[in-house]
Amino acid sequence: MAEGSQQAVIDSDLDRIPLPEYEEEDSYLPSKDDASLDFYEACADGDVDELASYIEEEHPDPRDLQYGLEHAAFAGNLATIRYLLERGVRLHRNAFHRKLSVTETTGGPKSQTIFHQAVPRVIQILELYLEFGWHPNQHWTDAASGTRDVFILECGSVLMEKALVEWLLDHGADPTTHTPIPIVDLAAMCHQVEVLDLLLSRGACVTEARPLQRLAILMGGRVGGGTVPPGPDPFGRFKTAEWCLDHGFDIHAVANVKDRCGIPIGMAEVPATALGLACAMLDFEYAEWLFDHGADPDTAKEIGPKLFGVFSNKANDQYIEFVRNLCTKRDSKQLDESSADDMSQQQ
Known part of the structure; x- marks a missing residue:
């Protein structure tokens, strides 16, 4: 001190x-x-x-x-x-x-952090804690589960705020810290590209990061009667996916998705591409985006049943039809490109 x-x-x-x-x-x-x-x-x-x-x-x-x-x-x-x-x-x-x-958790979160407060006030609180011996790299026991460790840069309410992340990094928070879900993936799930830029500029580890997989949403966000808000990219998800491609994350990479938030408990531990996972989660909007950016639909053909065990008949039919249509579009596109090449050579 x-x-x-x-x-x-x-x-x-x-x-x-x-x-x-x-x-x-x-x-x-x-x-x-x-x-x-x-x-x-x-x-x-x-x-x-x-x-x-x-x-x-x-x-x-x-x-x-x-x-x-x-x-x-x-x-x-x-x-x-x-x-x-x-x-x-x-x-x-x-x-x-x-x-x-x-009584406080009915239908809501099971725990709460101080980071819900305005960022300037949070920083003032943390500055006080620093005076009395705290360091940003100190973990704590998760208040909800009572078992796993929590690192401050894992908290979604922290990663949503670039100014707070920057303050923590300036005061010694280590972005290379190993966490169950990589910090880069967590920031991607928050759709915070400026925070992602900041983390990478400070040396955050990307070796195990698979942010494209993390962007898939169960049923495209339509869970429990809820829907994704209208608009071309309401959560900034596709902007984040673009960032991932621009920064060298492989759209064809295969990753284990057991820690993906939103996947039903008890799912099998199955490696999947981002497209395979999106199709399996019936997140067809994101799957279309991945396909349009070069993802191979063959990687999605059998991943759904492996992930979820047994689909409902309706969900299974949707999944099969969607993947079949992607493969048809891919084949048609390849045929058109081949025909165009032949015509070019003949000329």
Whole structure:
């Protein structure tokens, strides 16, 4: 830490951010008496005087203070974050990423990060954390699953914001860090070409990246009655695919797609081209785009049943007919090109 910085409340040499103590002990629940509830509210509201009074009068359990830090972090209140950290409150996972209650998750995400806040405020929070010993390369335990590690550059809400990614890289975040889904692929899935440019300029690893596969969407986004918004490229997906081709990603590359978000649980582990995967996921709009850019429809002929085991009859018929039509278009195009070559030679 730099000279004159605050006393660390997390060891920057650690490779991970610790859990809050109130989650390390299953039997402990943060205090919920009236005074404690007022304290948590004050943490969120930024009432430093209320915090000071509560701590002086109640001598709270350190775990309750850590719970207060969680409230302060998710409210983005810099004054109370600093006040608690200055008093040695442990900087913990829930000051970055917390699990939501059952009532909060109905039909929605199971966890939440602080990165949903405006980027300038997020950067101010992270600058505070830096003062107290945090480093951007420290992983944390995923709040939703409670098992896998999370690296800050894996977070979609981070990758959606170029300014935040740039700040993290400038402060030591390592874009070569190995993650279950490569960081380049994750940025492609967010359709952020400027972030992709930034990551590559800072040395992000592309050896295992297969962003063209990651752009396939189950049923083209038409899941659960939802539809892709109207327009030629509503999510910037094809712009991202163009970026991939311009940067040398092979449209014919075969990759294992077991970690592809959106593929039904229990699918077989089957290598596939981007076109094969798009066809198998009934993402025909993207499949057409790939075909128009040179993808070989032969790679899609049998991939669907291998990926999903048994299609419904309707889906299977759609898949078979679509791939057959692509092959017919390919053959017709090749025949036209051959005829044109013959005529050119005769002349």
